[in-house]
Amino acid sequence: MTALSHAQDTVAAHDAADYMDRSGKSTRHKARCIEAISKTQGMTAGEVGKLTNLGHIEAQRRISDLKNDGLVEYRGRRKCSEKKTQMSTIYLTTFGASVMGVRYVGRFNK
Numbered sequence: 001m002t003a004l005s006h007a008q009d010t011v012a013a014h015d016a017a018d019y020m021d022r023s024g025k026s027t028r029h030k031a032r033c034i035e036a037i038s039k040t041q042g043m044t045a046g047e048v049g050k051l052t053n054l055g056h057i058e059a060q061r062r063i064s065d066l067k068n069d070g071l072v073e074y075r076g077r078r079k080c081s082e083k084k085t086q087m088s089t090i091y092l093t094t095f096g097a098s099v100m101g102v103r104y105v106g107r108f109n110k
Contacts, residue, residue, distance in 0.1 A: 029054055029062045034071055034092075037063075038100040041091045042075075046082035048090065056083060063090055071096035 020026040032052040037043060043051070049059035066072045074088040097104035 026062065026065065029058060030065055030069075033059055033062045034066055034096065034100060037066075037072060037090055038092055038096075038102045041105045042089045044078070044080040044083070044087035044089060046080040046087055050082045066096070071099060 029052075032054065033048055036048050036051045040047075040051075045060040045063055046056045048054075048063065049056040052059060054062070063072060067074065070093060072090050073093050075091055076089050077086045078089060079085065080087040091105055092100060092102065094104050
């Protein structure tokens, strides 16, 4: 499991990260994000945040965790339908697809 805070973060950030971990909230949020991504690969963090009702920032944090866990990867960029800015698109990795039991959308099979 990856750290939810960094060494240079404030005490409040470390406390918040500890709470997210102890309460299981970060795990539940990661599950919501990967479920959404597995159903519609190629979404942006803004779109995942809207679909999961987590908001863009929380979704981006959990997607980052999923990337560190080897379940998702970033590919290319496009204009996000929610944020109206260029954002990275998110896809399951081969490992993520096997965990979620869905078809892997390979790098050239978009």
